[in-house]
Amino acid sequence: MSWLDSTFYILGTAVVASPAILLALLGLSTLVGRPLSEASTSRLTQAAVLFSLIPALGILVLMLTFGIRYVPVELGNWVNIPEQEFHFHLKFVFDRLSIPFLLLSCILCGVVGEFTRRYLHREEGYGRFFLFYAVFFCGMVISSLAGTIETLFLGWEMVGLSSALLVAYFHERENPVRNGQRVWSIYRLSDAAFLIAAITMHHLTGEGDFGGLMSSGVWPAGTSAINASQALLVGSLLLVAVAGKSALFPFSGWLPRAMEGPTPSSAIFYGALSVHLGVYLLLRVSPILESSFTLKIMVIVLGIISATCGALMSRVQSDIKVSLAYASLTQVGIIVVEIGLGLRYLALIHILGHASLRTMQLLRAPTLLRDYNELENQMGSRLPQRKSIWSRMVPGSVKKWLYRFGFDRGFMDVALDKWVVQPFISLFRWFDRLEHRTTDIISKESSRESDNIDLHPESTGRAA
Amino acid sequence: MSELHFPWMETSILVPLIGAIWMQLRGETASAIKGTIAICAVTFLLTVAELVDFVLLNSFEAHEHWPFMNTIFNNEIFVVDELSAFLLPLGALIFLVTVMSTLRTKTPRFSMKWALISEALVLATFSCRASWTLVILLSISTIPPYLELKRRHRCTRIYNLHMAFFVGLLLIGYAWLSFVDAKSSAALIPGALLSGAALLRSGIIPFHLWMADLYEKGTFGSALLFTTPLVGAYAVMRLVLPIAPSWALHAIAILSLITAVYAGGMALVQKEARRMFCYLLLSQSSLVLVGLELVTPIGLTGALCLWISVGLALTGFGITLRCIEARISRVSLADFHGLYRQMPIFAGFFLLTGLASIGFPATVGFVGMELLIEGAVHIYPLVGTMVVLAAALNGIVVLWAYFRIFTGRHNRTLIPMQARVTERIAILMLTLLILGGGLVPQPGVASRYHAAKELMRLRQSNPITKDIEELSEEHHHAPSEHKQE
Numbered sequence: 001m002s003w004l005d006s007t008f009y010i011l012g013t014a015v016v017a018s019p020a021i022l023l024a025l026l027g028l029s030t031l032v033g034r035p036l037s038e039a040s041t042s043r044l045t046q047a048a049v050l051f052s053l054i055p056a057l058g059i060l061v062l063m064l065t066f067g068i069r070y071v072p073v074e075l076g077n078w079v080n081i082p083e084q085e086f087h088f089h090l091k092f093v094f095d096r097l098s099i100p101f102l103l104l105s106c107i108l109c110g111v112v113g114e115f116t117r118r119y120l121h122r123e124e125g126y127g128r129f130f131l132f133y134a135v136f137f138c139g140m141v142i143s144s145l146a147g148t149i150e151t152l153f154l155g156w157e158m159v160g161l162s163s164a165l166l167v168a169y170f171h172e173r174e175n176p177v178r179n180g181q182r183v184w185s186i187y188r189l190s191d192a193a194f195l196i197a198a199i200t201m202h203h204l205t206g207e208g209d210f211g212g213l214m215s216s217g218v219w220p221a222g223t224s225a226i227n228a229s230q231a232l233l234v235g236s237l238l239l240v241a242v243a244g245k246s247a248l249f250p251f252s253g254w255l256p257r258a259m260e261g262p263t264p265s266s267a268i269f270y271g272a273l274s275v276h277l278g279v280y281l282l283l284r285v286s287p288i289l290e291s292s293f294t295l296k297i298m299v300i301v302l303g304i305i306s307a308t309c310g311a312l313m314s315r316v317q318s319d320i321k322v323s324l325a326y327a328s329l330t331q332v333g334i335i336v337v338e339i340g341l342g343l344r345y346l347a348l349i350h351i352l353g354h355a356s357l358r359t360m361q362l363l364r365a366p367t368l369l370r371d372y373n374e375l376e377n378q379m380g381s382r383l384p385q386r387k388s389i390w391s392r393m394v395p396g397s398v399k400k401w402l403y404r405f406g407f408d409r410g411f412m413d414v415a416l417d418k419w420v421v422q423p424f425i426s427l428f429r430w431f432d433r434l435e436h437r438t439t440d441i442i443s444k445e446s447s448r449e450s451d452n453i454d455l456h457p458e459s460t461g462r463a464a
Numbered sequence: 465m466s467e468l469h470f471p472w473m474e475t476s477i478l479v480p481l482i483g484a485i486w487m488q489l490r491g492e493t494a495s496a497i498k499g500t501i502a503i504c505a506v507t508f509l510l511t512v513a514e515l516v517d518f519v520l521l522n523s524f525e526a527h528e529h530w531p532f533m534n535t536i537f538n539n540e541i542f543v544v545d546e547l548s549a550f551l552l553p554l555g556a557l558i559f560l561v562t563v564m565s566t567l568r569t570k571t572p573r574f575s576m577k578w579a580l581i582s583e584a585l586v587l588a589t590f591s592c593r594a595s596w597t598l599v600i601l602l603s604i605s606t607i608p609p610y611l612e613l614k615r616r617h618r619c620t621r622i623y624n625l626h627m628a629f630f631v632g633l634l635l636i637g638y639a640w641l642s643f644v645d646a647k648s649s650a651a652l653i654p655g656a657l658l659s660g661a662a663l664l665r666s667g668i669i670p671f672h673l674w675m676a677d678l679y680e681k682g683t684f685g686s687a688l689l690f691t692t693p694l695v696g697a698y699a700v701m702r703l704v705l706p707i708a709p710s711w712a713l714h715a716i717a718i719l720s721l722i723t724a725v726y727a728g729g730m731a732l733v734q735k736e737a738r739r740m741f742c743y744l745l746l747s748q749s750s751l752v753l754v755g756l757e758l759v760t761p762i763g764l765t766g767a768l769c770l771w772i773s774v775g776l777a778l779t780g781f782g783i784t785l786r787c788i789e790a791r792i793s794r795v796s797l798a799d800f801h802g803l804y805r806q807m808p809i810f811a812g813f814f815l816l817t818g819l820a821s822i823g824f825p826a827t828v829g830f831v832g833m834e835l836l837i838e839g840a841v842h843i844y845p846l847v848g849t850m851v852v853l854a855a856a857l858n859g860i861v862v863l864w865a866y867f868r869i870f871t872g873r874h875n876r877t878l879i880p881m882q883a884r885v886t887e888r889i890a891i892l893m894l895t896l897l898i899l900g901g902g903l904v905p906q907p908g909v910a911s912r913y914h915a916a917k918e919l920m921r922l923r924q925s926n927p928i929t930k931d932i933e934e935l936s937e938e939h940h941h942a943p944s945e946h947k948q949e
Contacts (some may be wrong), residue, residue, distance in 0.1 A: 031895060033888075079831050079909050084762050088831065117870060124805075153823045161824070164863060171871035172802055182861045192856035196849050199841050270660040324504070428729040432897065435730075439673055443619045449680050450794060 003243060007062065008094075011055035012073030015102070015126055016054075016092055016145065019138040022048035026131045034128045042117045044128055049113060052141060060103070070095050070218040072147055089149030098145050098350060101280055104355055105140040108273050109133070110261040111359060112265045120262060129169060129262060135161035144279060149198040154280070156194060156245070160187035163274050169261045179257035182413075186251050190244025197237035204230050216355075219284070220344045224291040231291035235382050236283060239298060244276030246332050248306040252313075253413035255329060259321040267362040271328045272355040279351065280333050286344055299340035307333025316406035320365045326409075328358055358404045420461045465754065466523035471515030472543045473528055473591040476556065479507045479583050484580040490638055497566055500576040501886065504563050508556040509584060518549045519911075524918050542591040546915035547701060547768070551590045554775045555693045557893070559583040561837050564890040565783040567790045573616070573777050574685045578608045582686075596700045599638045602699055604663070609682055609690050618681040626664055626674035633661035636704070647926050651707050653841055656949040658703045660714060666696030667746050668716075669723045679742040684786045687738075691745060692779045694771060696754050708923055710759065714843065717757035721850050724750040728857030732864070736793035737785055740865055745782070746766060747858050748774045748821055751851060755836045759848075759923065763839025764916035769832030769909060772901070776828055780817035781862075784810050791881050800872020806881040811870040815889045818862030820898045822855050828901030831909055836845045879894065 001009070022044055029036050036044070059071060073089040113133065128234030141256075146152035164187060168180025205225045223229055242248065247255035258270040265282050282289075282299070289296050310329030317323040331354045338347040376383060391399070405411070439447035446452070487496060518526055525545035544552070564599065566574055585605040592598040606627040613620045640835030644650035667675040679687045705713070729746035734740040752774055755767025787810060789795055789802065804811045816827070823833030833855060840847035869915035883891065901908055 031892075058703070075904075079767070079834075079905050081909065081913050084913075086762055086835070155827050161819070168867060168871060171804060171867075172871045172874040174800060176799065177867045177871045181864055181867055185860050188856045188859045192852045193861075195837070195852050199837055199848055199852075200845070202838070203841050203845070286646065312906065412557070424729070425733055428733040431726070431730060434735055435673060435676070439622055439677060441527055442622050442625060442673070443677075444621065447622065447677065447680070449618075450739060 001243040004062065004066065004173055008059060008071050009061075009073055010059050010287055012092055012094060012130065012145075013075065014055040015052050015059070015073070016073075016141060018048045018051035019134065019141050019252050019379070022132040022139045023131075026127070026134050030127065030131055038117075038121065038126055041130045042113070045113045045117075045133065046110070046132070047216055048105055048137070050109040052137075053110065054104070056094075056099065056102050056106060060099050062228045063094065063099075063177070075146075085356050087161060089148050091152060092142075092145035093147035094145065095349065097280075097283060099350055101276075102141065102144040104352055105137075105144055105302075105325050107271060108268055108359055109137045109140065110357065111363075112268050115363070116262065116265045125169060125171075127146065128268050129166070129265075132162045132165045132169070133265075136166065136274075140273060140277070143280070149201060153191075153194060153198055154188070156277070156281075157191060158247075159274060159277060159390060160184070161225070163187065163258070163270065166269060167258045167261050169266065176260050177198045179254075179260055183254045184382045186244050186254050189250075189442050192280075193237045193407070195243035197234050197241060200234050201226070204234070220289040222284060224290065226291065228294075232295050233286045235285075235295040236287055236298065237294060238281065238288075239295075239302060240337075242278035243302065243306075244278070245281070246275050246277070246336075247329055248302055248310055248333065248336065248411075250412045250416060251310060252306065252326075252329055253409060253416070255265075256317070256319075256322040256325045256409065259319075259325050264362045264365070265320060270361050271362055272358045274334075275328055275332055276355055278346070279332060279339065282346060283335065283347060283351075286320065286339055286342075287341065296342075297338050299338050303333045303336030303338075303340055305333070307331075308334065309333075309412075312402055313409055314406075316403055318407075321362070324361055324365060328354070331358075405415060465621050466521045466526040466530055467800040468517050468521070468544070470513070470517065471528040472510050472517060473544060473551055473587070474516065476507050476510035476552070477588045477591070478540075479503060479510065480559075480580040480587075484584070487577040487580065492571060495568075496576050497563065497568060497571065499620060500563050500580065501560070504556070504560040504583065505586070506895050508553065510558045511552040511556040511587070514544065515549050515553050518544055528587060533595075541595070541597050542588075543593055544591060545593070546911065546918055548573050548590050548698075548845050550772060550911070551693075552587060554772060555586045555590055557585065558692050558775060558779045559586070559689060561779060561783055561890040562688055562786075562893060564886040564887065565787050566685060567693070567787075568755055569882075570683070570685070571792060573610065574613075574623060574683045574829065575623060578612065579685070582608045582689050584604050586695065586755075587690075589695060590693075590698060592702075593797040594706065598636065598702060599634055602634060602695065605695065606631060607811065609678060609686055612686050613678075616681070616683075617675035622677040623681075623702065626671060630661050630664040633657045633664065633892045634699075634703075637661060638732065641707070646707050652709070652712075653702065655707045655712065659700075659712065662696055662699040663716065664696075665699055665721070666694075666720075666749065667691075667723075668725055668750065668753070669718055670744055672723065672727070675746060676739060679738045682849050684738060684782070684789060687785065688740075688779065688782045691742075691749075692775060692782060694749050694752060694775065697749065697756060697767075697771060700753060703921070705756065705919065706926060713757040713759055716844075717754050717847070720750045720753035720757060721847060721854070723747070724854035725850055725857065728854045728861065731861040732857060735796060735798045737789070737797055737865065737869065739780075740797055740861065741782055741785055743863055744821070744858055745774075746777050747854055748778060751833075753853060754837060754847070754851060758843050759920065760839045760842055761913065761920055762835055762917050764830050764919060765909065765913040766835030766837070766839050768912040768915055769905075770823075770829060770836055771911075773827075773829035773832050773834075773898075773906065774822070776894055776901070777817045777820035779815065780891070780898065781821055783890065784814045784817060785882070787887055795869060795870045795928075799868070802871060802873035803881070806877055807870075807883065809883045809888065809891065813868070813895065814864075814870070815866050816895060816898065818866060819859075820902070822859045823864060824859075826899070827900045828898045828905070828908075830902055831897055831905040833940075835909070848935070866883075 022384050025044060069361035071094040073092045077087045079088040120129055135158050139155045142155030143152055147154055165182045168177045186280050245252050258404035259267050279337045289299060307330045310326045310333055314323050335347050335350050436448055525543055527540055527543050531606050576945055582890035585601055589601045610620060613623060637654045640654035641651060664671045724747045729745040731740050752771045755763045820827035820829050822831035837848050837851050840851050
């Protein structure tokens with residue numbers, strides 16, 4: 001191993017190890033019931049972000065200096081059964097796609113950590129927030145650098161869980177918790193689609209390594225190792241996974257719901273980072289899209305629908321964070337269209353630019369509203385609204401319908417609840433009633449005692 | 465056959481039995497919990513010593529040193545092999561942590577004596593291979609829950625009906641098998657009877673009603689002890705796997721898979737925590753059966769890993785729920801309780817064990833689930849998809865239950881609801897195992913793979929089960945062939 005390889009290995013390991021160590025420290029201290037102080041938690045978080053960011057920058061500088069475009073860092077097999085050719089390979093890749101996304105993740109996580117340190121000061125859930133933050137950060141770093149589809153799934157799951165728990169951060173109120181549950185449910189479905197896609201790819205190619213899946217060349221030069229029909233199958237599954245993770249149509253509902261957490265941190269997490277993870281996956285497997293024309297069309301159509309819906313909704317929302325969330329969706333939709341059209345570098349630049357801009361907007365949003373208010377007070381009237389050309393061209397009835405469509409968030413959550421969740425729940429409730437009746441008949445009495453027991457008497461006076 | 469350096473198995477079975485006799489003489493007072501914990505701890509240490517001794521022997525199977533029982537019955541009764549070596553400490557640990565998490569107020573309802581007898585029965589079962597002793601032990605082990613239901617004046621009809629069928633099928637099946645050649649097609653009918661018995665004991669639909677009924681009417685502790693060691697899966701492994709042809713096993717795998725998805729869906733619509741737990745356990749334990757019945761090396765390895773994971777994680781999940789129930793009575797999932805502030809340790813452990821049970825990354829179940837799905841896809845891609853779907857449903861259930869119990873409202877209590885010392889120790893032990901097994905999975909996976917291979921080898925010796933090996937060989941080579949193309 002040359003000195004350059006050794007340097008890459010050490011720096012690469014540091015990038016991945018740093019968030020893992022942060023997670024271990026925060027997790028262990030919580031586990032043994034000795035939570036760290038606010039100052040220690042904050043310092044550790046800052047150090048972890050820096051120890052990920054600086055080695056990543058070091059790798060970037062070395063790659064640019066020596067004209068290297070692909071640096072794999074192999075940490076060996078986590079699990080290995082050689083006879084069955086089964087291995088869970090811990091491989092991390094630094095290339096033209098992963099490094100920008102990694103730097104973006106580190107910088108935005110650093111910004112979130114720094115802001116949260118102040119406004120969660122002396123909050124009861126300070127330690128809890130940073131523990132979930134560590135899971136999120138770790139997941140983002142692993143997902144960004146994943147060199148195998150299994151490793152990407154590992155990071156993907158960590159991001160999913162931490163997102164749901166962060167959305168439910170104010171967990172003494174019902175609404176954030178319900179929102180967290182919805183985010184988790186959508187993420188689980190998208191995780192399932194991703195896992196099935198991963199296994200199918202593994203099954204078709206015998207490879208879990210992205211290099212093997214793309215048969216040759218490093219990103220974005222690879223070509224797919226599967227044929228058109230296989231690509232359509234795998235790609236469709238991946239598209240479901242991407243739609244769930246990036247809040248594309250019809251799963252957009254979770255993004256505005258996620259904004260209720262400890263803002264602006266959560267807003268940055270979801271509006272600028274988490275929402276791009278899905279499209280990052282699409283970029284990573286973009287050579288597969290090239291194999292199937294139908295798949296490309298599907299990607300483009302999904303992007304257009306999502307962008308259009310996002311644009312409509314963002315214009316009529318009454319809450320600035322929700323409005324920004326839908327504005328994010330518009331941009332993510334456009335990024336998906338770019339990926340579908342094969343404009344990979346443009347999509348990557350768009351991700352970086354959009355994430356940074358959106359972070360600034362989300363940070364500025366609360367003070368902007370205050371400034372806006374002050375300005376109107378000083379003027380003594382509302383600020384003048386400029387009417388767009390569309391408002392004159394579109395008929396009134398259509399405008400009203402579009403307004404309702406946008407204001408009710410495209411009826412997407414309602415439709416999902418009505419057409420997916422309710423039939424599922426009704427079916428299983430029917431099974432439950434059937435079981436109840438059967439056990440009643442066998443028992444010759446009422447068999448379900450839990451119906452008669454006074455459940456959850458947890459109020460102060462009755463707790464035992 | 466190798467020989468252990470000490471009769472660990474017989475001693476570990478005798479210790480809880482003697483403990484039960486002592487409990488009978490002494491009376492089950494509130495202070496008896498400490499004694500029971502000590503007995504269960506000693507038993508657990510004995511099973512761990514047996515595992516260490518066995519691992520050091522580096523053999524597939526071993527029998528006792530100074531076999532007392534063998535001298536009496538002139539037969540090799542207790543034999544440990546790679547399949548059961550890990551199950552014995554797992555079984556003992558399940559009993560230890562359940563007893564450790566029992567509040568003193570529960571002693572009038574949760575019988576320590578019967579818990580110790582059940583432990584002896586479970587350990588004896590896991591120490592037995594296919595024989596009449598195993599059949600009798602499996603039959604006898606159905607008695608303690610029945611006696612508890614009777615003592616609590618609860619209706620036992622559902623339990624009795626299912627267990628009577630289980631015992632009947634088991635006895636008739638094994639008796640029939642004793643009269644025919646197990647390597648001929650004449651073994652198909654007794655094989656089917658034994659399969660039926662194993663499915664009943666595992667709670668595979670439509671034979672699962674007894675399980676929900678037991679959780680409904682029995683004490684939570686006893687129900688946990690009867691179901692979490694997955695004795696039904698053990699019956700499948702010992703009695704069905706060696707004689708059932710591949711097509712029959714695949715049919716059972718499909719049935720188990722339907723159970724996994726169905727139970728995952730049912731868990732989502734339950735309004736009470738115990739019932740939710742019951743269906744979650746049913747779903748995850750069915751996945752173990754799916755892997756066992758795929759009989760490919762990868763699928764079997766996944767099932768054996770998942771078995772350990774389900775045993776650890778769902779026992780942890782169950783005892784957390786039981787601890788909460790012991791403090792606030794039965795827990796409704798219809799509304800929010802907001803108990804996080806009162807019991808943060810339980811909340812963390814609830815989440816950890818719940819996520820471990822669904823195979824979340826960095827927990828003990830993750831690699832098991834990956835292997836299982838990988839193995840399932842090799843047989844039928846749709847099976848792999850259904851396994852993923854079941855896991856997704858269970859994941860939704862776990863977080864839903866967490867949110868309902870620990871969040872959603874601001875709840876104040878004037879009395880302390882924190883975990884007691886013994887509860888904390890139990891939680892810490894399980895946490896270390898769950899995270900340790902998840903972060904360093906290779907030793908466990910390698911051992912389970914070796915066990916799976918031996919199981920496959922045993923099947924190969926039987927002509928009517930041979931075709932599956934050929935099939936698995938084909939599937940095993942399929943990816944590499946594809947690569948060559």
